[in-house]
Amino acid sequence: MAxxxxxxxxxxxxxxxxxxxxxxxxxxxxxxxxxxxxSAREIASLTRQFVDVLGELDGRKPAKPTKQSPMDELAEIRKARGNTGPRIKPRQMDDHGNTAVDKG
Structure with missing residues (x-):
């Protein structure tokens, strides 16, 4: 028995x-x-390394790192935290493309 x-x-x-x-x-x-x-940033970096090691162990090529834009990276961090960002209403525009000002 081993x-x-x-x-x-x-x-x-x-x-x-x-x-x-x-x-x-x-x-x-x-x-x-x-x-x-x-830290979501650390998790993202470590996960890429983890996947590469698993690929090596499985005899496959390491996964290609994907280049993320700063906005994609921020979205990933917010998603990991459960925060999708501020809830901002879009601005109302008039017929000429100007921001409508509430004069009330």
Missing amino acids: TKTAPLDLVEATASGDTTATLIALRDLLARTIADTG
Whole structure:
């Protein structure tokens, strides 16, 4: 009967020279860090790294990083926080494209 050994930490795995063990230790470290962090920015960055490590472990190419605009990044952060942004009413325009002013 095969016994399961305790997972190596990243330093031990790297020192062992076993690439697969190192990737597994890195995967586990990233998973713990993602679970423990509260920052949406960190979660996004760590998740990309996590996916790359999983791809390496599965023998696939690492996932291509996608370039995000600052607005997309902000939307992702707000979504992670549960905040979709301010609720602003669109401005009313008159027939000439000018902002209508409420004179009441």
